[in-house]
Amino acid sequence: MHELSLAHDMTRIIGNVLGRKVHLDRVNITVGPLSGISPESLRFCFTEIAKIEGFGEPELVINQTRAKLICLDCDTEYEAEDFYQGCPDCGSLSRKILSGREFTVDSVELEEGED
Ligand SMILES: [Zn+2]
Numbered sequence: 001m002h003e004l005s006l007a008h009d010m011t012r013i014i015g016n017v018l019g020r021k022v023h024l025d026r027v028n029i030t031v032g033p034l035s036g037i038s039p040e041s042l043r044f045c046f047t048e049i050a051k052i053e054g055f056g057e058p059e060l061v062i063n064q065t066r067a068k069l070i071c072l073d074c075d076t077e078y079e080a081e082d083f084y085q086g087c088p089d090c091g092s093l094s095r096k097i098l099s100g101r102e103f104t105v106d107s108v109e110l111e112e113g114e115d
């Protein structure tokens with residue numbers, strides 16, 4: 001499951017940034033609809049890995065963005081929730097992806113009493 005390795009990467013990155021393992025209260029991330037990541041699966045994996053890795057039981061707050069695409073046939077710019085949604089004007093599936101593949105760890109909040 002690729003969310004499992006993402007969850008491992010997240011705890012490794014957070015540990016590197018903080019320089020040590022502390023209990024986290026909340027982790028805020030952004031996931032685009034074209035990233036191929038299942039938010040629910042990632043939430044499940046991250047909760048488990050965080051606990052195992054010594055980060056406590058942080059709440060994973062997922063900001064799910066919408067994809068921005070531009071139709072290559074009629075130049076309409078539109079938003080989509082997945083890859084299968086075509087241009088709303090002409091129905092074309094040839095388009096350029098402007099955004100929607102993002103996966104970022106935006107911020108972490110430490111538990112009260114830790115800093
Ligand atoms: Zn179009």
